[in-house]
Amino acid sequence: xxxxxxxxxxxxxxxxxxxxxxxxxxxxxxxxxxxxxxxxxxxxxxxxxxxxxxxxxxxxxxxxxxxx
Amino acid sequence: xxxxxxxxxxxxxxxxxxxxxxxxxxxxxxxxxxxxxxxxxxxxxxxxxxxxxxxxxxxxxxxxxxxxxxxxxxxxxxxxxxxxxxxxxxxxxxxxxxxxxxxxxxxxxxxxxxxxxxxxxxxxxxxxxxxxxxxxxxxxxxxxxxxxxxxxxxxxxxxxxxxxxxxxxxxxxxxxxxxxxxxxxxxxxxxxxxxxxxxxxxxxxxxxxxxxxxxxxxxxxxxxxxxxxxxxxxxxxxxxxxxxxxxxxxxxxxxxxxxxxxxxxxxxxxxxxxxxxxxxxxxxxxxxxxxxxxxxxxxxxxxxxxxxxxxxxxxxxxxxxxxxxxxxxxxxxxxxxxxxxxxxxxxxxxxxxxxxxxxxxxxxxxxxxxxxxxxxxxxxxxxxxxxxxxxxxxxxxxxxxxxxxxxxxxxxxxxxxxxxxxxxxxxx
Numbered sequence: 001x002x003x004x005x006x007x008x009x010x011x012x013x014x015x016x017x018x019x020x021x022x023x024x025x026x027x028x029x030x031x032x033x034x035x036x037x038x039x040x041x042x043x044x045x046x047x048x049x050x051x052x053x054x055x056x057x058x059x060x061x062x063x064x065x066x067x068x
Numbered sequence: 069x070x071x072x073x074x075x076x077x078x079x080x081x082x083x084x085x086x087x088x089x090x091x092x093x094x095x096x097x098x099x100x101x102x103x104x105x106x107x108x109x110x111x112x113x114x115x116x117x118x119x120x121x122x123x124x125x126x127x128x129x130x131x132x133x134x135x136x137x138x139x140x141x142x143x144x145x146x147x148x149x150x151x152x153x154x155x156x157x158x159x160x161x162x163x164x165x166x167x168x169x170x171x172x173x174x175x176x177x178x179x180x181x182x183x184x185x186x187x188x189x190x191x192x193x194x195x196x197x198x199x200x201x202x203x204x205x206x207x208x209x210x211x212x213x214x215x216x217x218x219x220x221x222x223x224x225x226x227x228x229x230x231x232x233x234x235x236x237x238x239x240x241x242x243x244x245x246x247x248x249x250x251x252x253x254x255x256x257x258x259x260x261x262x263x264x265x266x267x268x269x270x271x272x273x274x275x276x277x278x279x280x281x282x283x284x285x286x287x288x289x290x291x292x293x294x295x296x297x298x299x300x301x302x303x304x305x306x307x308x309x310x311x312x313x314x315x316x317x318x319x320x321x322x323x324x325x326x327x328x329x330x331x332x333x334x335x336x337x338x339x340x341x342x343x344x345x346x347x348x349x350x351x352x353x354x355x356x357x358x359x360x361x362x363x364x365x366x367x368x369x370x371x372x373x374x375x376x377x378x379x380x381x382x383x384x385x386x387x388x389x390x391x392x393x394x395x396x397x398x399x400x401x402x403x404x405x406x407x408x409x410x411x412x413x414x415x416x417x418x419x420x421x422x423x424x425x426x427x428x429x430x431x432x433x434x435x436x437x438x439x440x441x442x443x444x445x446x447x448x449x450x451x452x453x454x455x456x457x458x459x460x461x462x463x464x465x466x467x468x469x470x471x472x473x474x475x476x477x478x479x480x481x482x483x484x485x486x487x488x489x490x491x492x493x494x495x496x
Contacts, residue, residue: 009254010406010452030446034407 344374
């Protein structure tokens with residue numbers, strides 16, 4: 001089974017928020033601007049391209065996409 | 069001095085203490101008199117089999133099965149070799165067991181370190197601990213004795229750990245040994261996969277290693293011959309009264325009441341019991357005194373034996389004040405690397421301090437409690453390490469255990485007649 005899961009490096013992340021803009025279906029922001037991942041970060045296959053864009057656009061490279 | 073030949077002669081499994089010597093420590097001679105020399109090395113697989121049979125779990129707080137952790141590093145280390153670390157960085161202010169063990173039985177710890185060093189083919193071995201007091205002196209003397217007798221496959225390097233709460237977190241330990249600031253780092257990979265020098269690194273609590281040294285001598289069945297069936301053996305407990313703390317060794321599954329009996333302490337008016345440490349939990353009521361202090365019995369109650377801290381809160385000490393003090397300490401001890409932890413923990417602590425002041429903000433208390441729960445939900449699981457999770461566990465358990473006291477505070481009354489006593493530094 002090929003499931004893609006978004007992962008946040010919580011130390012690198014400093015709450016810029018681009019991920020939530022690019023992938024609101026998976027990422028929302030808490031009141032301090034830090035990402036909350038819905039469904040443990042699982043990315044539906046139809047949103048994979050958006051997820052990859054979010055990973056590459058993170059200014060501090062705090063995102064990764066794992067395949068399980 | 070010539071070393072005695074190894075002879076299998078285990079003491080009765082139920083004889084206590086196992087780790088702490090009777091009387092004053094007598095250096096390497098005393099250690100060899102009491103425990104005999106290390107048994108001949110039979111290879112990593114034989115050691116792992118012994119540990120598996122023993123049921124030994126980590127004594128640093130997580131309680132993970134040690135055989136699995138050891139096997140994982142042995143497997144990944146392969147021929148290239150791994151790294152072995154004895155973790156004595158006892159960041160928990162309410163715990164004194166590691167310092168006590170290093171002071172009174174350093175050779176047991178170092179025997180255990182030698183065993184894992186061999187198993188993982190370590191090129192380097194380390195002892196990471198607060199070296200400022202008696203433990204540091206005992207370690208230095210012990211290492212010099214072992215050097216003279218060439219007891220260790222690789223000479224352990226001593227590195228001083230700061231007295232910070234997070235100092236003993238495994239990735240923080242590896243970071244410190246690598247010359248970094250000693251703060252937790254992001255995972256994956258975990259240190260058992262890739263740690264110091266990019267090698268698989270086995271970070272073990274010093275007490276775990278001391279038990280290992282006895283398992284290697286007397287076998288797994290001997291080790292498991294006492295204590296809780298699901299988490300056997302003995303462990304070191306740090307037992308608190310308002311007068312201070314004592315370190316006691318007891319079987320796993322001992323109850324707090326039994327520990328306090330040894331101290332001759334009166335626990336007849338206990339309101340709640342703190343179990344594990346500051347990432348542990350308050351268990352409400354005097355009934356908690358009769359719970360076996362072992363993970364299989366404690367986990368269903370939302371607690372765990374943790375680092376063996378036991379603190380019965382007597383009548384007259386306010387549990388809300390104690391919880392607020394602990395939360396403030398934990399907030400201050402954040403590594404401040406992750407937004408959710410950095411933002412939520414100080415707010416939780418401040419809200420608890422307000423709730424701890426009886427009569428303050430009478431109309432806002434329910435809202436404050438709701439805020440605390442909201443922030444707790446935002447902190448949980450959203451840090452690089454388990455600091456926010458442990459803090460949330462402690463806080464939630466306090467709000468539950470001291471619900472009646474919180475109600476009293478809402479109407480301006482606090483039942484405290486004596487000072488709080490759990491150690492939190494000078495901060496609050």
